[in-house]
Amino acid sequence: MTVCDDVLTTLKVVKRNGKKVDFDATKIAIAIKKGFDNINRPDDYENVEERIYTEKDIQKVFQAVIKRIEKEYENEEKIKIEDIQDMIECELSKKGYQDVYESFKAYREKRAQSREMFFDDKKKHKFLKTIEGLGLKSSGEEDLKRENANVDGDTAMGTMLQYGSTISKEFAKSYLMKKKFADAHEDGDIHIHDMDFLPMGTTTCMQIDIEKLFKNGFSTGHGHLRAPNDIMSYTALAAIAIQSNQNDQHGGQSIPAFDYYMAPGVLKTFKKQFKQTLSDLLDYSEYGKFISFNTMLKEIDKLTSIDLDIKEFDKYAKESENIKRLFSMAYDKAKKKTNRITYQAMEAFVHNLNTMHSRAGAQVPFSSINFGTDTSVEGRMVIENYLKAVEAGLGHSETPIFPISIFKVKEGINYNPGDPNYDLFKLACKVSAKRLFPNFSFIDAPFNLKYYNPEDYRTEVGYMGCRTRVMANSVDPDKAITPGRGNLSFTSINLPRLGIKYGVVAGHDKTDLDGFFKELEELLDLVKDQLLERFEIQCSKHVYNFPFLLGQGIWIDSDKLKNGDRLRRVLKHGTLSIGFIGLAECLKALIGEHHGESEKAQKLGIKIIKFMRDKCDEYSEKYNLNFTCLATPAEGLSGRFVRIDRAIYGKIKGVTDRDYYTNSFHIPVYYNISIERKIKLEAPYHELTNAGHISYIELDGDPSENLDAFERVVRIMKESGIGYGAINHPVDRDPVCGYVGVIKDVCPRCGRREGEAVSLEKITTLNCGCK
Numbered sequence: 001m002t003v004c005d006d007v008l009t010t011l012k013v014v015k016r017n018g019k020k021v022d023f024d025a026t027k028i029a030i031a032i033k034k035g036f037d038n039i040n041r042p043d044d045y046e047n048v049e050e051r052i053y054t055e056k057d058i059q060k061v062f063q064a065v066i067k068r069i070e071k072e073y074e075n076e077e078k079i080k081i082e083d084i085q086d087m088i089e090c091e092l093s094k095k096g097y098q099d100v101y102e103s104f105k106a107y108r109e110k111r112a113q114s115r116e117m118f119f120d121d122k123k124k125h126k127f128l129k130t131i132e133g134l135g136l137k138s139s140g141e142e143d144l145k146r147e148n149a150n151v152d153g154d155t156a157m158g159t160m161l162q163y164g165s166t167i168s169k170e171f172a173k174s175y176l177m178k179k180k181f182a183d184a185h186e187d188g189d190i191h192i193h194d195m196d197f198l199p200m201g202t203t204t205c206m207q208i209d210i211e212k213l214f215k216n217g218f219s220t221g222h223g224h225l226r227a228p229n230d231i232m233s234y235t236a237l238a239a240i241a242i243q244s245n246q247n248d249q250h251g252g253q254s255i256p257a258f259d260y261y262m263a264p265g266v267l268k269t270f271k272k273q274f275k276q277t278l279s280d281l282l283d284y285s286e287y288g289k290f291i292s293f294n295t296m297l298k299e300i301d302k303l304t305s306i307d308l309d310i311k312e313f314d315k316y317a318k319e320s321e322n323i324k325r326l327f328s329m330a331y332d333k334a335k336k337k338t339n340r341i342t343y344q345a346m347e348a349f350v351h352n353l354n355t356m357h358s359r360a361g362a363q364v365p366f367s368s369i370n371f372g373t374d375t376s377v378e379g380r381m382v383i384e385n386y387l388k389a390v391e392a393g394l395g396h397s398e399t400p401i402f403p404i405s406i407f408k409v410k411e412g413i414n415y416n417p418g419d420p421n422y423d424l425f426k427l428a429c430k431v432s433a434k435r436l437f438p439n440f441s442f443i444d445a446p447f448n449l450k451y452y453n454p455e456d457y458r459t460e461v462g463y464m465g466c467r468t469r470v471m472a473n474s475v476d477p478d479k480a481i482t483p484g485r486g487n488l489s490f491t492s493i494n495l496p497r498l499g500i501k502y503g504v505v506a507g508h509d510k511t512d513l514d515g516f517f518k519e520l521e522e523l524l525d526l527v528k529d530q531l532l533e534r535f536e537i538q539c540s541k542h543v544y545n546f547p548f549l550l551g552q553g554i555w556i557d558s559d560k561l562k563n564g565d566r567l568r569r570v571l572k573h574g575t576l577s578i579g580f581i582g583l584a585e586c587l588k589a590l591i592g593e594h595h596g597e598s599e600k601a602q603k604l605g606i607k608i609i610k611f612m613r614d615k616c617d618e619y620s621e622k623y624n625l626n627f628t629c630l631a632t633p634a635e636g637l638s639g640r641f642v643r644i645d646r647a648i649y650g651k652i653k654g655v656t657d658r659d660y661y662t663n664s665f666h667i668p669v670y671y672n673i674s675i676e677r678k679i680k681l682e683a684p685y686h687e688l689t690n691a692g693h694i695s696y697i698e699l700d701g702d703p704s705e706n707l708d709a710f711e712r713v714v715r716i717m718k719e720s721g722i723g724y725g726a727i728n729h730p731v732d733r734d735p736v737c738g739y740v741g742v743i744k745d746v747c748p749r750c751g752r753r754e755g756e757a758v759s760l761e762k763i764t765t766l767n768c769g770c771k
Helices: 005-008 025-037 055-072 080-093 098-119 121-135 142-147 155-174 179-187 196-202 210-215 231-246 258-285 293-301 310-316 321-353 377-392 422-433 495-502 513-539 583-591 599-623 637-649 673-689 708-718
Strands: 013-014 018-022 079-082 190-192 253-255 369-371 402-410 441-442 487-494 575-579 626-631 695-698 725-728 758-760 763-765
Touching: 005 055, 005 293, 013 080, 013 575, 025 055, 025 098, 025 402, 025 495, 079 080, 080 098, 080 626, 098 155, 098 708, 155 179, 155 196, 179 190, 179 513, 190 513, 196 513, 210 231, 210 258, 231 253, 231 258, 231 321, 231 422, 258 293, 258 321, 258 369, 293 310, 310 321, 321 377, 369 377, 402 422, 402 487, 422 441, 422 575, 441 708, 487 495, 487 513, 487 637, 487 708, 495 513, 495 583, 495 637, 513 599, 575 599, 583 599, 599 626, 599 673, 673 708, 708 725
Parallel strands: 013 079, 253 369, 369 402, 402 441, 487 575, 575 626, 695 725
Antiparallel strands: 013 018, 190 487, 441 725, 758 763
């Protein structure tokens, strides 16, 4: 038998639009091959001997389908395309190719979904209306601007990116995700973050290992950059690394140990300055001809620290006290010059990250740096001068928005008097009281301390400025480190809606907690499946799709991949996070009070978030991936959820009567509560939200006038077990992101950009609500 039998040569295929075409067996073979190819990815597995299909498997299914068509349509003139696809599915299942069958079936469902999206009049109208809105307005819709908030949507390039964002989202919903996920997002049960980047398979954020990157230099795709040789080039290349890596991801960039990474640049600078100063002084004094200068230079090259005993160089002085004094003078001058150059380098670093753009020139990189624990002379010089550069501000004394700086607090290093970096902790408090930054992270929090190895700074927790945290590694516990890892994607659950459905505010006689937890579990399973679906899209990409992130070995183990390899074996070290919004409103809807108002509500709040965390841990064990629980950043999302819920349930006091839901597990900003009690109530949630968390505190009066009070708040955070905290100024606050301060461009807490600014008592009000 051949595929050219009379039955097949006369048979017509009826397409979905009713058009009839000649039967073409080649197209069936190609469709079957694509089904196998979607599973047959040997480079997705470390063990290439895992099940891999061959051409024989494809032929087996193909010949079976052809035989059925010849037999069943011997006396027919036409066959529907759907019937052919049904036969392919049937033969795949009958012959034991269950994984290929399920993949092929899912592909058909997605294609059907996409046809519905683009041929359904209502959906098409909504899509075209969104595009029309972008074209007729000076900037894009608010939700689009807030999703990746430091995009300037008012610029030509920003608007162009929003066109792409809008179309990409519709493509993702129509072609790439199951209908139930798209519907849950559209209905407001969940929010799939950064959906516009889903088709590209990008990951969210990264803790960049600068030490590894700088070792042999790196390439941005337009030429190779040599390894840096002084602190100026160290900070310049660090800014370039942040800028370049942001082009390969849809989220922010962080440097987890800025002080440790920059310290070698300080030492290199000192060596240059010491050599040059010695040379100048010796030439001026004419003592140079009496000593072995080249031998001295070689000894300087061997120095491992700025902190040295200059008397070690007396052996070159020929017992001349004048030469000894000259050596001492050169050493002191070199240290002062190095310190001054380090300040200039930090100043340039801050200015660069607030002015340089990425992503087609429409976005300032959302950058963060962590520091505070390097006790070396060089590391301390980095920390001190960076803090002083932040304190000085930008050109017109503006508060620098980026990088969001995070001072790592650790007992024995910087927390108590007598600790080597205690003076830098005091300086950090002073600068933060004036400039809002740095924020503070706490290594001694039990859930951070468990990973800490004092001999390995890679085990120190590092946060993204927004709150994201990557630490544990279920896939490989030996790689439970911060550098080289990041979040893959995250999706958030609308907790207030569940509270409304099962709580007393919905008219129920009593709270239905059984119903609440049953539906919460269903939503958790839904989000887990959605994250796994997105993970498969990410894993299907190649190294060449992300030339800096993977091509330059930024992501952990990616330097072991070849250019055409797919990415599962390295992406598995990242996190898949399930977030939540509005715990306070959820509790208010369930039992009539939030966790700031009663112990009963606090216990229920902890029970809810612990339930979510336990499910994430369960998923991690089952799938051998890093599922984590996230206290979701609220920008954009909190307003989106409440608008949808108010349209469905009306205005409910304490739940839907404001323009936003409260950020993650926070006590509502409108609720009057003491600083210490707020911190102690929010602290237990930090341990449960291993994907990231933050607590904000507002101080009365100008905190720079009362540094003792400021420091006491930091100490309360630390002693209460907070993982990451920030202290705001009392000018005003954003109810969504919690930020307080005077900003003229971009909110440093949530990253949202100024829209139509209005003057209010000399304070600039942003479209995000920040003031």
